[in-house]
Amino acid sequence: MHKLALGILLFAGTSMAAGPFIIGVRGGVPLTDILDAVDEGGGISTATKNYVVGPTLGIHLPLGFSIEGDALFSRLDVDARSTTGGSLSFNADSWEFPVMLKFTAGSQGIAPFLGAGVSVRHLSDFGDAGRFLANTFGRDVDIKDNTVGFVLGGGLRFQAGPLAISPEIRYTRWGTNNIGEGFRDFLRTNKNQAQILLGLTF
Numbered sequence: 001m002h003k004l005a006l007g008i009l010l011f012a013g014t015s016m017a018a019g020p021f022i023i024g025v026r027g028g029v030p031l032t033d034i035l036d037a038v039d040e041g042g043g044i045s046t047a048t049k050n051y052v053v054g055p056t057l058g059i060h061l062p063l064g065f066s067i068e069g070d071a072l073f074s075r076l077d078v079d080a081r082s083t084t085g086g087s088l089s090f091n092a093d094s095w096e097f098p099v100m101l102k103f104t105a106g107s108q109g110i111a112p113f114l115g116a117g118v119s120v121r122h123l124s125d126f127g128d129a130g131r132f133l134a135n136t137f138g139r140d141v142d143i144k145d146n147t148v149g150f151v152l153g154g155g156l157r158f159q160a161g162p163l164a165i166s167p168e169i170r171y172t173r174w175g176t177n178n179i180g181e182g183f184r185d186f187l188r189t190n191k192n193q194a195q196i197l198l199g200l201t202f
Contacts, residue, residue: 028053
């Protein structure tokens with residue numbers, strides 16, 4: 001059964017490599033935290049899980065260009081404590097949807113590439129965090145689900161038969177803070193984001 005599944009996967013990968021479409025997976029580690037806590041007397045601490053992963057789809061264009069889109073998932077941890085002794089720990093989900101125009105210099109086995117585009121980030125599952133933080137600091141907390149940013153990346157593509165292995169460094173500059181402006185002195189999303197990613201695509 002395992003050999004049959006592997007054979008189907010290799011056949012699908014070979015078929016995709018022969019055509020214009022790109023399909024695969026991309027994963028890696030964040031170099032920056034998504035949430036940036038400004039510690040007000042030890043009240044808030046945050047951490048981004050050390051992984052980001054998701055599927056990749058794209059299409060090959062002429063002259064070494066391609067358009068690729070990802071759906072990258074990561075997880076956030078937040079611990080908050082109020083001055084009255086209350087506390088709240090919760091996780092939040094982060095989904096990023098970057099779409100990039102990429103240029104690969106040459107079709108040889110090892111080729112450098114550059115890419116640029118736009119990305120949308122969606123934060124969810126904050127639960128009761130907004131109300132707790134508002135009660136703790138006496139301010140209304142407006143948590144925006146979505147923000148848009150500019151993304152830039154570059155790396156090397158290693159071609160191994162139908163499989164392309166593409167390590168890259170990616171930088172995203174987000175346009176807005178997901179946490180409302182009235183709360184930015186205590187907790188905000190980091191507008192500068194860097195990641196090391198590895199793509200496996202057919």
